[in-house]
Amino acid sequence: MLKNIDWNVIAQEGEARAGILRTRRSVIETPVFMPVGTQGTVKGVRYEWLESELDARIILGNTYHLFLRPGAEIIRELGGLHRFSTWNRSLLTDSGGFQVFSLTDLRKLTEEGVEFRSHIDGSKKFLSPEVSMEVQAALGAEIVMVFDECPPGDAGFDKTKKSLEMTARWAKRSKDKFNQLQNEGADTGFLSQVPSSKSQDLGEPLNGLETWDLEPGTQLSGQQALFGIVQGAGHLPLRRESLDLTTEIGFDGYAIGGLSVGEEKAVMYEVLEFLAPQMPKDAPRYLMGVGTPEDLIEAVYRGVDMFDCVMPTRNGRTGGAFTSRGKLNIRNAKFARDPEPLDAECPCSVCRRYSRAYLRHLYQTGEMLAAILISHHNLAFFLDLMRKVRDSIKLGSFSRFRKEFLEKLQENTEADV
RNA sequence: GCAUGGGUGGUCGAGCGGUCAAUGGCAUCGGGCUGUAAACCCGACGGAUUAAUUUCCUACGUAGGUUCAAAUCCUACCCCAUGCA
Numbered sequence: 001m002l003k004n005i006d007w008n009v010i011a012q013e014g015e016a017r018a019g020i021l022r023t024r025r026s027v028i029e030t031p032v033f034m035p036v037g038t039q040g041t042v043k044g045v046r047y048e049w050l051e052s053e054l055d056a057r058i059i060l061g062n063t064y065h066l067f068l069r070p071g072a073e074i075i076r077e078l079g080g081l082h083r084f085s086t087w088n089r090s091l092l093t094d095s096g097g098f099q100v101f102s103l104t105d106l107r108k109l110t111e112e113g114v115e116f117r118s119h120i121d122g123s124k125k126f127l128s129p130e131v132s133m134e135v136q137a138a139l140g141a142e143i144v145m146v147f148d149e150c151p152p153g154d155a156g157f158d159k160t161k162k163s164l165e166m167t168a169r170w171a172k173r174s175k176d177k178f179n180q181l182q183n184e185g186a187d188t189g190f191l192s193q194v195p196s197s198k199s200q201d202l203g204e205p206l207n208g209l210e211t212w213d214l215e216p217g218t219q220l221s222g223q224q225a226l227f228g229i230v231q232g233a234g235h236l237p238l239r240r241e242s243l244d245l246t247t248e249i250g251f252d253g254y255a256i257g258g259l260s261v262g263e264e265k266a267v268m269y270e271v272l273e274f275l276a277p278q279m280p281k282d283a284p285r286y287l288m289g290v291g292t293p294e295d296l297i298e299a300v301y302r303g304v305d306m307f308d309c310v311m312p313t314r315n316g317r318t319g320g321a322f323t324s325r326g327k328l329n330i331r332n333a334k335f336a337r338d339p340e341p342l343d344a345e346c347p348c349s350v351c352r353r354y355s356r357a358y359l360r361h362l363y364q365t366g367e368m369l370a371a372i373l374i375s376h377h378n379l380a381f382f383l384d385l386m387r388k389v390r391d392s393i394k395l396g397s398f399s400r401f402r403k404e405f406l407e408k409l410q411e412n413t414e415a416d417v
Numbered sequence: 418g419c420a421u422g423g424g425u426g427g428u429c430g431a432g433c434g435g436u437c438a439a440u441g442g443c444a445u446c447g448g449g450c451u452g453u454a455a456a457c458c459c460g461a462c463g464g465a466u467u468a469a470u471u472u473c474c475u476a477c478g479u480a481g482g483u484u485c486a487a488a489u490c491c492u493a494c495c496c497c498a499u500g501c502a
Contacts, residue, residue, distance in 0.1 A: 038453050060452075098452045106454090119454035145452080229452090260451045268451095289452035310453045317456050318449090333446070364445095371456050 004225035004252050005143065006214050007284045007305075011394040015277055015303035018393035021284055023142035024194045024220050025082075026089040028057040030284060030305040031393075033296065033386045034092060035379055036313065038062040039069070040085045043313045044368075044375040047087055053349055054379050057089055058142070060308050063135045064096035068118050068125065072138040080140030080188025091141035091189075092308070095132045095174070097148035097167075097229070097257070098289070109149070111166065129173035137181040140189025141224065145255065146174035148229040153263030160238055164231040168245035171228050175249055178226045187224050194220040225252035227286060230275065233258050234267040239275045247280060254279050255286040256304070260295070269298055276303030293322060293385055294409060297402050300389055312382045316375030319363050323381065326409050328356075330374060335360045348380035 007030070011018040021028040035042045035050065037059045042050060050056040061081055066072070078084040081091060100107060100114045107116040113128025132147035147170050151163040181187065214220070228251035232238035246254060256275060259268045272287070276299075279285050286306035287299050296307055312322065319330045323343035328335075330342075341351035342359065350359075350373045362370035385405075392401035 036453065043453080044456080062453080065453080092452095094452050099454090102452095103454075148452095150452080255452080257452070286452090291451045295451070307452095309451050310455090311451055314450060314453060314455065314457085318458090320450075329448080331447085366456080368456065 001218050002221040003218055004221050004223050005284075006218055006220060007253070007282070008215065009281075011396075013393050013396055013398045014301065016300050016389075016393050016398050017303065017305060018390045019284070019305060021305075022214060022220065023058070023090045023225065024189070024191045024222050025091075025142055026057045028090060029390055031296070031300045031386055031389055032058065032306050033382045034058050034060055034306065034308040035382075036060045036308050036310045037087075038310075039065045040081060042375075042379070044317060044372045045313070045379060047085070049376060050087075050379075051089070054376070054383055056379070056383060058092055059087065059089075061091050061093045061139060061141060062096070062099075063093055063132050063139070064099040064127070066093075066139060067096065067127070067131075067135045068120055072135045076138040076188055080138065082140060082189055090143070091139070092143040093136050093139050093141040093145065094288075095136065095145040095147040096127050097132075097145070098150050100127070101150035101152070101261070111169075113147075129170045130177045133174055133177040133181055134186070137178075137186040137224070138188055140187055142189065143225045143227055143253065144178070145227050146171040146229055146251075148231060148257055150231065150258045150261065151233060153233055153258070153261045153267070155233055157235055157238070160231070160233045160235055161241070164238055164242040165245070167229065167231050168242065168249070171246060171251075172249050175226060175228075175251070178224070182223050189224065191222040194222050227251050227253040227255050229255045229257040229288070230279075231258045232271075234263050234271060236271065236274050239271055240278070243275065243278060251283070253284040253286060253306075255288050255306075257288045259287065260290050265295075268295070269302070272299055272302040272304065279303070293382070294406060296382075296385065297389065297405060300393075301398070301402055307386075309382075312378030313375045316378040317371040319370070319374065320378075321374050322378050324405075324408060330356065330360045330363050330370070332360075342374070342377050343381065346377065346381060346384070348377050348384070350374075350377040350380070 006022040007019055009017050009019045019030040021030050035056050038061065040061055042059055050059065066075060075081055075084050082088060100109065103116055103119065106119065107114050113126055113131065115124065115126050117123065118125050129147040136144040148167040149163050151160050228246040228249060230239060230242045230246050232242040259271060276285055284305045285303060287304045289309060290299060290307055291309050292311065299307065321328050321330060321342045324345045335356040338356040340356055341354065342356060343351055354373060359370055359373060388401065389398065392398040
């Protein structure tokens with residue numbers, strides 16, 4: 001049997017699942033946090049670090065941004081995003097759907113697609129399920145997303161329903177176009193020979209991950225995988241409707257979109273609690289755009305397997321560090337003479353070497369290294385957190401880990417770091 | 418010594434009779450960032466006081482003066498820059 005990706009649960013505790021996701025390019029343990037690399041780079045972090053110390057197995061890219069610059073043709077000409085950027089592990093490309101939502105003043109939305117003005121030069125552009133699939137084939141990521149519409153979190157029932165129904169029609173069009181492109185060989189990341197055991201040379205170490213072997217009788221197709229996206233905002237019946245429409249079409253994985261877009265935090269947890277357990281059990285569940293460390297824990301607890309978020313890199317660039325004792329803002333004067341690392345419990349190379357006082361100095365003087373180092377630490381923190389989450393699920397101690405982790409964050413948010 | 422220009426809040430710099438505790442930049446302090454239009458955005462920034470866009474105090478080199486009213490006009494002095502002796 002040929003599969004685009006393979007994913008298996010290896011341990012479960014309540015709704016929380018630990019699994020192994022195999023793409024044509026890397027082995028990914030879930031739950032996983034995927035660093036965001038919108039424009040073909042995880043801002044401020046070299047691939048060397050992502051591959052070695054941070055050991056990220058999969059990162060994101062964005063159709064919208066790469067479509068505008070440098071453009072799909074250039075990337076295709078240079079062999080796809082993997083070869084263009086030199087990132088050899090897995091990629092997941094977002095479809096541009098989220099931008100359709102966030103560029104609200106620059107767009108014109110129709111059944112066919114979205115006409116919008118480039119935020120770069122104001123020129124008129126058009127994105128649709130078909131165009132998005134073409135761009136994503138040129139990029140050649142392991143996982144590509146359907147082109148969806150993401151309504152605001154506070155959108156009313158009728159508006160949300162209309163939106164999700166269009167997203168479902170777009171999902172069908174995405175899949176049709178996706179299949180066509182795969183058949184035409186448009187996918188630049190295609191591998192005619194996918195490694196089927198750990199003995200295959202993947203170009204970099206597997207970092208202790210022992211198994212690459214697939215279930216007997218299963219083989220990877222070498223093609224891209226396509227994920228559908230469930231919308232419906234905070235309306236549970238609509239979430240159910242969207243889920244049905246999406247699973248009916250059938251995808252390699254299922255994403256939850258439209259959360260953390262301005263709604264109350266309780267709404268997100270409620271939606272996850274309702275939705276995740278109803279999603280297909282044999283496919284990865286991806287919560288798009290989330291979130292804070294607490295959010296990750298809470299979402300895993302409710303059955304989510306994959307995450308991405310700009311938070312570690314964006315906050316890192318703007319002076320915000322995540323620690324086991326809560327968030328800290330390196331700009332604060334109280335760190336001017338603080339010889340301690342960002343997080344005394346963090347084993348990352350930044351925490352092993354640099355003090356808060358030095359990082360604050362770098363930030364205050366406008367040195368780019370501040371952004372680089374804090375981004376690095378934040379990613380290390382997020383990835384390490386997910387490692388602990390996985391380990392505890394495998395050991396059956398996740399619910400205790402969750403409790404202790406959240407208590408610790410809480411404790412110190414109050415006490416001040 | 419003479420001539421000209423100038424001395425403004427942490428700093429640079431606008432204001433040149435009332436609406437000035439004084440535009441703006443920088444610095445400083447604080448907050449925010451959840452499928453990245455973000456190395457970004459927002460707020461505070463003389464002191465005290467109030468329920469308040471309240472009231473008071475101290476401030477535009479120093480000392481006087483003119484005026485109902487002065488950072489703004491006049492006089493003297495001090496200091497700085499440039500030019501000429």
